[in-house]
Amino acid sequence: MYPSFPSITFPNHWTLVTGLYPEAHGIVANEFYDPLLQAGFIHKQPEISLQPRWWGGEPIWATSTLQGKRSGVIMWPGAAVPIHSATADYFIDYDRSMSAVDKMDMALKWLDLPLERRPQVIAIYIPQIDQKGHGGGPDGPQMNMVLSNMDSAIEHLLNGLDKRNLGSHVHVVIVSDHGMAATHSSQLIYYDDIIPHDLLPYLEREAWPLLSLRPVSDAPPDIIERVYEALYLYTQSVDEPHFEVYLRQDVPERFHYNSTERIAPIVTIPDPGYSFVTHKEFDPSLGKDYRPRGMHGYDNKAVEMRAIFMARGPTVEREYKAGVVLEPFQNIEVYEFITHIMDLTPAPNNGTLHGMFKAI
Incomplete structure (x- = not known):
């Protein structure tokens, strides 16, 4: 099923x-x-x-x-x-x-x-x-x-x-x-290395482990376009980005996930086992295991x-x-x-x- x-x-x-x-x-x-x-x-x-x-x-x-x-x-x-x-x-x-x-x-x-x-x-x-x-x-x-x-x-x-x-x-x-x-510290995507730092304070994250992003009320008027562009250009600039990013209205129909504003304007879907984090949330130099060790929320057909x-x-x-x-x-x-x-x-x-x- x-x-x-x-x-x-x-x-x-x-x-x-x-x-x-x-x-x-x-x-x-x-x-x-x-x-x-x-x-x-x-x-x-x-x-x-x-x-x-x-x-x-x-x-x-x-x-x-x-x-x-x-x-x-x-x-x-x-x-x-x-x-x-x-x-x-x-x-x-x-x-x-x-x-x-x-x-x-x-x-x-x-x-x-x-x-x-x-x-x-x-x-x-x-x-x-x-x-x-x-x-x-x-x-x-x-x-x-x-x-x-x-x-x-x-x-x-x-x-x-x-x-x-x-x-x-x-x-x-x-x-x-x-x-x-299964998740692992080798499967982390540091999104604060992708999204411009000056925009990060204006974003709220939803639907974890997705990187669904919604601007706060005082965000710059063009923030959705700028954040989406940064994430999309990254997927085009590396061989294996390990995620796909969509504007809500462009989420593929097979997901049945685009018809309500309860879904954030930007929907970013990681590959199974990959996790979006910031450097503040997880510092690999500390030598600790990444938790949780198991995660769901990915592509439902995976x-x-x-x-x-x-x-x-x-x-x-x-x-x-x-x-x-x-x-x-x-x-x-x-x-x-x-x-x-x-x-x-x-x-x-x-x-x-x-x-x-x-x-x-």
Whole structure:
């Protein structure tokens, strides 16, 4: 499965549950500025990020609630935000100490409720693989351990369903929001060596690890043109610049990332594994490792950024052969797949497959 661009956590979690590209639902990065609202979105500040004005589209739990079916959500980004005045019937907020097995136990506990109170859709977010990927890289020493723990948690869930005689009745869908690329101090792009120093104080950076640049209010009137020209001329003057730069309106259509002013006027996309830094942010002469050791957010079609999709359940087994491998698809298609197996009418979305995937 291909994530949406940029291959960052909050945009892709919201795409998975709404079927909309980030440019359409409005969560275009983990942190960004909206010039119409004259305010900035910061995902780690709930007093900001939980305001409904940021979030477009209709997540699957709101679709479920509005059509008379119950839902439960465990830590999914954006789930605490009321959409059309609807929230999940059962909700557990982000808690770093809660293990993957604990989350599966909570889902099973909800399924033990009386039929009239039982949720028909449950969404669970598990961040540990992403955290270890950032800390130690995708091939880091602890990655196999957390992958094994995740496998065990899924096994725990499936065994719990079987013990309740629900194994052949419940659909289980496993996705990731993005991949992970290894970073290194040899893959740094010092953008303060490219952009004229007198312009740097007038720029705000967004959508990290992209170098998405937005002028501050008192910036020179021609700053966008001058900064873009400096970055573009650099790409033409060296054999391997390791990035591409676009004005927002010129971002290639395949990225679906140019139709809202929440996207910065200059969008600079590094090659997978490369990082934009300044000399102040990282001084190689100090002999320290560059952190994080793993990063995502790059071209969503890059091999390192690809996501996963696996599904089982009665509808899946009726419509596909067991073990079938699907043709790659965009993660905007997941929302309608869920509404299809739940017999719900989907809200407007960017999907084109209408819940039916093609087998290889």
